[in-house]
Amino acid sequence: MNSDSPSLIACPDCSQAVSAKATACPRCGRPMAAQIEQTSKKFKAMQAVGYLFGVIGLVIVAASVWRIAGGQAAMRLGIIVAAGGLSLGFVGGGLAWWYHR
DSSP states (O other), X not given: OOTTOTTEEEOTTTOOEEETTOSBOTTTOOBOHHHHHHHXXXXXXXXXXXXXXXXXXXXXXXXXXXTSSOHHHHHHHHHHHHHHHHHHHHHHHHHHHHHHO
């Protein structure tokens, strides 16, 4: 088997090249689907937290624009939180897609 093929992954227990679509390793029988799902959950959680911070940052910016809260300092904080949160959300989504294929 060619280990460079993107459709093959290494079994964590025996290092056998296994199809990414396989539910278990043909050599040792280790379940493979659980590993893919756990990886995806970690990155989906990262994505959700990132988007949550993005929304919080946008609310802070809107509050400072409507002069409900703290002026320029609040706007800067809101922009930083929104940009960081949305960036984390996009990175989490990209990693979830990359590792879940």
